[in-house]
Amino acid sequence: MSELPDYRKPPVVEVAAGLQFGAIQGLTGPRVGSYWSLIREDFPQVQEQPPISHIVELPAGKIPEQMPEVRVSMVPPLPRTWFVSADGTAIIQVQQDRFHYNWRKLRPEQEYPRYPTVKQAFFKHWDGFWRFLTAEGLAAPEIDQCELVYVNVVPKGEGWETVSDLSELFTVFKWRARGDFLPEPEGMSGALHFGWPDGKGRLHAELVPVRIEADNREAAQFRLISRGRPDSTDAKSIDAWFDKAREWIVRGFAALTDSKGDELWERIS
DSSP: OOOOOOBSSOOEEEEEEEEEESOOTTOOHHHHHHHHHHHTTTOOEEEEEOOOOOOOOOSTTOOOOOOOOOOOOSSOOOOEEEEEOTTSSEEEEEETTEEEEEEEOOSTTOOOOOHHHHHHHHHHHHHHHHHHHHHTTOOOOOEEEEEEEEEEEEETTSSOSSGGGGGGTBTTOOOOOSSSOSOOOSOOOEEEEEEOTTSSEEEEEEEEEEEETTTTEEEEEEEEEEEEOOSSSSHHHHHHHHHHHHHHHHHHHHHTBOHHHHHHTTBOO
8 A cells, every 4th residue: 555645734723533432321410520630630621512413324325414313301411521721722522422532723833743643642531531431430432433533724815716716626626617607606515425445434525615713714624524433442443443544534635635735735745
């Protein structure tokens, strides 16, 4: 297998590695607070977010849909809790059926620490969370999905000015109209889905318009998600799954971006 594509200045602004499992009974709000006490020195900020739906990749040819969950219960679901590092660049996310670690870029001069660093941090904190559950007498998580997400953002003015220009950066989007009735489109969005040949995962590629919060500038967000099930739920199998997921994301990014992007992001392999 040839080496993976690499870029000196990739447009990645966020990477998230996560595991999904059956809801952990007994993982209550107070217990989540107890977990925070163990990591609070490194993650002093806490936020509550709406929970993420439970998503399982379906067999080849079928795309999973995020359908509203019907819960027969008088108790509302626990929120998703963010534990945020002091500088805001690292996040641990915990909910009853998920654990995620995120790195995110908050300043223009901030460099992406690269995948091995993010993966190492994920496993470090996942191991700590597992040990916490064991110490609390809670059941071990029954993992049913792994997920790796890369979020790329390309601001307007950096390689594109109009929606049509995006077709020179992303092969996933090619704007062409028959005849001259339609004007230049005001916005764009699109998604493609690719099953892994071995059936153990799927790559989702999504291109959508966004605005950068810091300066309200228009931007194109290109999000790549690998999701699937490892051969086993031991650490070695999960590690191997993440490496394959990363390969699909990196090779997928190279396949779905054009030569203008190679120049803009300084492709070196």
